[in-house]
Amino acid sequence: MAKRAAPEVNAGSMADIAFLLLIFFLVTTTIETDSGINRKLPPMEESEEDVIIKQKNIFTVLLNGKDQLLVEDDLMELKNLRKAAIEFLDNGGDGTCNYCKGKKDPTSSDNPDKAIISLKNERETSYKTYIAVQNELVAAYNDLRNKRAQSLYGEPFSEMEANYKDVNWPGNKEKLKEKIEQIKLEYPQKLSEVQ
């Protein structure tokens, strides 16, 4: 049998087919947002005994239905909230907190462990304002933790947490966890929401 050359397949339209697929995937791709503010809800069963908390240790933030912000019974702009929260948390009024840099005002919070931020919103409050306020309050805690970590260990708290989550980080994770726990103990996040 004589060898017959197989006819060449025409590959000229391959580009068109590839383009078709490319355009399909371009259109269907959605860059999903998968980051957000983590929070923990309080469990349902409430402890019966009422814990008595001094009024000066509570930082009340109230959001009304018109998205206005009432902090400690005064109207406040959103941009001032973070600073006010930091001042309240870092006050250290009773002198037990040796790392606090606040004014040590006796009428404000005793120490960061006792200081509680209470957030109350109404049903008509819009979600975006609520998120903005949540974000500012979380930012106040993060700011304080970052500063404390910077002075103790020479790196910000957010970086320490990122390192802890990073599987490729070469350092000692046990030690890092201890450090993170230490910072969390010094500035515990006590953010309660009133229903």
Next chain:
Amino acid sequence: MSKFKKKKSGDMPAVNTASLPDIVFMLLFFFMVATVMRQNTLMIQNNLPFADQVEKLDKKDLVMYIYAGKPSANYKQYGTEAKIQLNDKFADVNEIAAFIAAERASKREELIPFLTTALKVDSDANMGLIGDIKQELRKVNALKINYTVKKGSVFGNK
């Protein structure tokens, strides 16, 4: 004279497009790999608010999504009030418990404590609805929640 004329008559050579399929395939593979198919078809407007203190949700399979917002233009007949969407349909607040139970049943038992509920809520929704959702989540003991947001300054919300 004919010597010079000959040179002028030469056409522009055609650009070689033989490598075009290769380039297109390269792009195609990139998008094929990067594509995440949407789990749910959204029936609501979902314009997430901005915030900057965000943490990443890393384990995709351990997240339950609850959507809320106004019905989008195609679903006008459902009114203009913000509604909850679970999976592919509108749901009532009291259906959340069943939804969480179904999600938990579909996961391995040892993973259940690590499940997070991601709330993807439109920025114009009212807190009343979200308060109701949170109350339902507390009832079924799904306490880890995440307010999904876009990264940006909170002052861009207005």
